[in-house]
Amino acid sequence: MKKLLTSMSLTGLLIMAIGFTSCKxxxxxxxxxxxxxxxxxxxxxxxxxxxxxxxxxxxxxxxxxxxxxxxxxxxxxxxxxxxxxxxxxxxxAPPPAAPVINPEDDVLTKALTDALKDHAGMGFAVKEGKIVLTGEIAKAKWAMLKQTLDKLKSKGYDLTGLTIK
Amino acid sequence: MALQDKYQELITAATASAVNNLQVREQDGVLYIDGEAPDGKTKDMLWAVYDKLDPNFLSGDLVMNINVAVSAPVTRAKVTTERSNLNIRKGPGTDQPIVGKAAHHEVVTVVSQSSDLWWLIRTADGEEGYAYAQYLTPES
The missing domain is CATH 3.30.1340.30 (Histidine-containing Protein; Chain: A;)
Incomplete structure (x- = not known):
């Protein structure tokens, strides 16, 4: 019994010793x-x-x-x-994108006048920064016009009164 | 974020086709996509995707401002009006007096592209002023 205890404590000591060395x-x-x-x-x-x-x-x-x-x-x-x-x-992280700077209504109106000069029969207005278009336009012309109008950075569009032919 | 979902295919296409300085921002219910396409073909492709996702661009919830990158400054441009002459004006705006006209399909010198919408041009006759950029196609 005594022998067993001794051997157990020895084993314990040995384990502890191994433990310590690895920690050290x-x-x-x-x-x-x-x-x-x-x-x-x-x-x-x-x-x-x-x-x-x-x-x-x-x-x-x-x-x-x-x-x-x-x-x-x-x-x-x-x-x-x-x-x-x-x-x-x-x-x-890249810095967050700067907000879009929307132009003032009168600046937008002037730019719209320029863009729509050759589109007779179309009506336009600017309402709270949005471009409101009315009337009829051919698809090809509209595709071109929309590209130009998107350069104006408006607050979007109200196109409910617009018909695409 | 809902608008980004609606136009996800467009955003993915723009990213995949190496559009430079691509910026996608949503502000007050409108999605803004800005960037510089490597060529005109890419720009046309993106507008075709836009047309597919929002037929005839009628929702009015997307503002896509994609320019075509210019490797060298444009010096010559062709007047690509439907058939009429192109007005040359004293300043950038239709409220400015007309100082000359460039003929349909005439090739003019581009002096400055200071704005996206109005370019300063000079004709062979020496008439100089601002013309609406939509009707000018860069010549390589």
Missing amino acids: GKLKDADIKTAIEAALKADPMAAGTMVEVKDGVATLTGECKDEMCKNLCAEIAGKVKGVKSVVNNCSV
């Missing part, structure tokens, strides 16, 4: 990864960034909304214990 050497990549992920998640700006760890080198991927956010992610990851270096492969 370096942190496992998977553990580092988990730690980085937790750290990134804690910051709302950095959440959504993905990380892979190999031999202590953390590689960040994903999309950041700006350069500041990208740098922040690298900073967070770099502070995690066991990280030797950080490769920052995060991309920065």
